[in-house]
Amino acid sequence: MLASVNASKNSAASLICTVDVVLLTLRERQLELLLLQREREPFAGAWALPGGYVHPQEDQDCEDAARRVLQHKLGLASPYLEQLASFSGPARDPRGWSVSVAYVALVPPPSGPLPLGQWRAVDRLPQLPFDHGRIVATALERVRNKSQYSSLPLHLCGEAFTLPELQAVYETLMGEPINPVSFRRKMDELGTLEPIPGAKRADGPHRPAQLFRRKAGREQGLGLLGRVINSG
Amino acid sequence: MLASVNASKNSAASLICTVDVVLLTLRERQLELLLLQREREPFAGAWALPGGYVHPQEDQDCEDAARRVLQHKLGLASPYLEQLASFSGPARDPRGWSVSVAYVALVPPPSGPLPLGQWRAVDRLPQLPFDHGRIVATALERVRNKSQYSSLPLHLCGEAFTLPELQAVYETLMGEPINPVSFRRKMDELGTLEPIPGAKRADGPHRPAQLFRRKAGREQGLGLLGRVINSG
DNA sequence: ACAATAGTGTCTATTAGACATTATGTG
DNA sequence: CACATAATGTCTAATAGACACTATTGT
Numbered sequence: 001m002l003a004s005v006n007a008s009k010n011s012a013a014s015l016i017c018t019v020d021v022v023l024l025t026l027r028e029r030q031l032e033l034l035l036l037q038r039e040r041e042p043f044a045g046a047w048a049l050p051g052g053y054v055h056p057q058e059d060q061d062c063e064d065a066a067r068r069v070l071q072h073k074l075g076l077a078s079p080y081l082e083q084l085a086s087f088s089g090p091a092r093d094p095r096g097w098s099v100s101v102a103y104v105a106l107v108p109p110p111s112g113p114l115p116l117g118q119w120r121a122v123d124r125l126p127q128l129p130f131d132h133g134r135i136v137a138t139a140l141e142r143v144r145n146k147s148q149y150s151s152l153p154l155h156l157c158g159e160a161f162t163l164p165e166l167q168a169v170y171e172t173l174m175g176e177p178i179n180p181v182s183f184r185r186k187m188d189e190l191g192t193l194e195p196i197p198g199a200k201r202a203d204g205p206h207r208p209a210q211l212f213r214r215k216a217g218r219e220q221g222l223g224l225l226g227r228v229i230n231s232g
Numbered sequence: 233m234l235a236s237v238n239a240s241k242n243s244a245a246s247l248i249c250t251v252d253v254v255l256l257t258l259r260e261r262q263l264e265l266l267l268l269q270r271e272r273e274p275f276a277g278a279w280a281l282p283g284g285y286v287h288p289q290e291d292q293d294c295e296d297a298a299r300r301v302l303q304h305k306l307g308l309a310s311p312y313l314e315q316l317a318s319f320s321g322p323a324r325d326p327r328g329w330s331v332s333v334a335y336v337a338l339v340p341p342p343s344g345p346l347p348l349g350q351w352r353a354v355d356r357l358p359q360l361p362f363d364h365g366r367i368v369a370t371a372l373e374r375v376r377n378k379s380q381y382s383s384l385p386l387h388l389c390g391e392a393f394t395l396p397e398l399q400a401v402y403e404t405l406m407g408e409p410i411n412p413v414s415f416r417r418k419m420d421e422l423g424t425l426e427p428i429p430g431a432k433r434a435d436g437p438h439r440p441a442q443l444f445r446r447k448a449g450r451e452q453g454l455g456l457l458g459r460v461i462n463s464g
Numbered sequence: 465a466c467a468a469t470a471g472t473g474t475c476t477a478t479t480a481g482a483c484a485t486t487a488t489g490t491g
Numbered sequence: 492c493a494c495a496t497a498a499t500g501t502c503t504a505a506t507a508g509a510c511a512c513t514a515t516t517g518t
Contacts, residue, residue, distance in 0.1 A: 015249050015288055017331055054320070056247055056329035061321040086318045086333045088286070089293040097288035099249055099331060101318045164470075179508050184471080205517035206468035227459055227506080396497075411481050416498080437490035438495035459479080 016098035019066045020051035020132065022084065022139035023074070025119065026156045027109045029172050032119040033136065035128075036073060042094045043129035047118065049136070050074065051100065062101040070105060074117060080106040080155035084139055092131040100130075104139045106155035147173040151192045151223035154214060162201050162209035163187065191215075192223040248330035251298045252283035252364065254316065254371035255306070257351065258388045259341045261404050264351040265368065267360075268305060274326045275361035279350065281368070282306065283332065294333040302337060306349060312338040312387035316371055324363040334367045336375060338387040379405040383424045383455035386446060394433050394441035395419065423447075424455040 023034040035047040052069050059065040063081065070076040081103055088099040110119075120126075122140060127133070146152045153169045167183050187193055193212045202208030255266040267279040284301050291297040295315065302308040313335055320331040342351075352358075354372060359365070378384045385401045399415050419425055425444045434440035 015247070015286065017247050017249060054247065054329075054331070056322065062318060062331065083317055085315055086294060086331075088333070090288065097286075099286070099294065099318075099333065101320070101331065162470085180470090181472080181509085182507055185507080200516090202469095202516060204468070205466090207470045207515035208517095209470055394497090412497090413482085413499080414480055417480080432489085434489060434496095436495070437493095439488040439497045440490090441497055 014096065016093055016095055017054045018051055018093075018098060018100045019054060019062050019069060020049045020087075020100050020102045020130075020135055021066050021069060021081075021105050022049060022102065022136055023070065023076075023079070023105045023107065024122075024139070024143065024156070025107050025109050026169055026172060027119070029168060031122045031140075031172060033122050033125070034074070034117045035120055035125075036117045038129070046129045047120075047126055048129050049132045050117070054101075063103065066101075066103040066105075076105075076107065080152075084135070084142060087131055087135060100135070102135045102139070104143060106143075106152070108156060108158040144173055144175070146222075149225045149227070151190050154192065160196055160199065160201075160211045160213050162211055164209055166212070186225060189225060190223040192218045246328065248325055248327055249286045250283055250325075250330065250332045251286060251294050251301060252281045252319075252332050252334045252362075252367055253298050253301060253313075253337050254281060254334065254368055255302070255308075255311070255337045255339065256354075256371070256375065256388070257339050257341050258401055258404060259351070261400060263354045263372075263404060265354050265357070266306070266349045267352055267358075268349045270361070278361045279352075279358055280361050281364045282349070286333075295335065298333075298335040298337075308337070308339065312384075316367070316374060319363055319367060321363075332362075332367070334371070336371045338375075338384070340388060340390040376405055376407070378454075381457045381459070383422050386424065392428055392431065392433075392443040392445050394443055396441055397433075398444070418457060421457060422455040424450045 025032050025034075034050065036050045038044050038046050038048050050069055050073050052065070052073075054062060054065045055068070059068060063083065066081060067078075070079060070081075084102040084104050086099055086101045088097075090097045092098055092100070122136070125133075125136065128136065143152065147170060153166070153173055156169050157166060163184060164180075166187070167178055167180060170183070171178055192214055194215045196211045196213050199211040200208040201211055257264055257266075266282065268282045270276050270278050270280050282301055282305050284297070284305075286294055286297045287300070291300060295313065298313060299310075302311060302313075316334040316336050318331055318333045320329075322329045324330055324332070354368070357365075357368065360368065375384065379402060385398070385405055388401050389398060395416060396412075398419070399410055399412060402415070403410055424446055426447045428443045428445050431443040432440040433443055
């Protein structure tokens, strides 16, 4: 095509373009991320972020490539996915100068164990190949920061959840306890949640909690707060 | 090299990788961005964002490429620069499937007119080629949002500035008036500014304002606020 | 009935905005 | 000295946190 003609003379010809996904979930008050064992060189056998080459023939854009990776390698259909940042340079991949467009994906705690891959607590990760350590650090910073003023953590919950459960999610992400009265006020302010009529969840010998869900039409995207959620 | 061998069989061989920079400044309470007239096809002659191919031989990463573009095409040495996002797909560039890593750069209002390029008010832009319109929209959203809780707007001011001047910058970015008492409290809270002893600036028949500068060691990076700046 | 957590009402503390007052330059 | 804007003090309003109290389940 046209591309190679112009590109080659500008030294843009041989350059690797990949996507990497930091897939996060939250189980038992622990943030976990999914690692896959690499099948090929470089770093064959090492545990790394799910990722792969962009396929210009089939992908409409890099996000598409990230979704394809999640679908084909993990069977995940439509998780929450947002672009994180791009990482580039001559040394991050031993195959040569590369650009990786990194994404963050959030899923509710999987019921069964995934066929492939391994969930690892984010604060007990092995050494990661490439610059995946840096990508993960950037992702955690983003997710923790965005938890302060948005409904992002909702995407770590299933369809239905109680407010105490959701508060625990926020607390885990922010690393600090939240005042429950204030938390309820904030969730109300978000305007994203509605109680499921009649549905409650009990998890012990005490009053059961009201179940909530995202309001219709607010499943995607994020609700935003005018002010941050304060700890305390 | 190694790259092309592995890359080609994964259909990652012919893919265009560029950087684009949304270079912003603020003059007379107007946010302006720099457009360059394209010298080559595609869209030769059109006004577009400064940008260019990534040069794997010389660039250490995409940020480096963006700095090179600013330096070579505009003579800008070390403006504030942050990665915005990547834009990709088969149709955004007629040469073929492409990834552009976009950056936002902020500079104080240039004293002389730049030799090349044209400053345009961001709310009166021409139709832009490629997906530059979308990139600009994303950049403006980012800059406006970050102005609410960080010292980002400082990078649109020169070395020395008064608090009323800085407040005007914030107000232009946020599009709303700010309470001056509250603004001073916030700037104090940022901890990034210090008064320049004895230096004042008068711009009329009235009390002159104290000049401030960034504290030593805080020229780079951003100060962050615990809460947003409210309008009013 | 009791234990335990859900959920609410309300008081106090903190933070933000309004407004008055003082400060300090120019014409 | 009048005027205009800078800068600050202080009162009021809005928002957040603490804490007590009521609600509702399982055992």
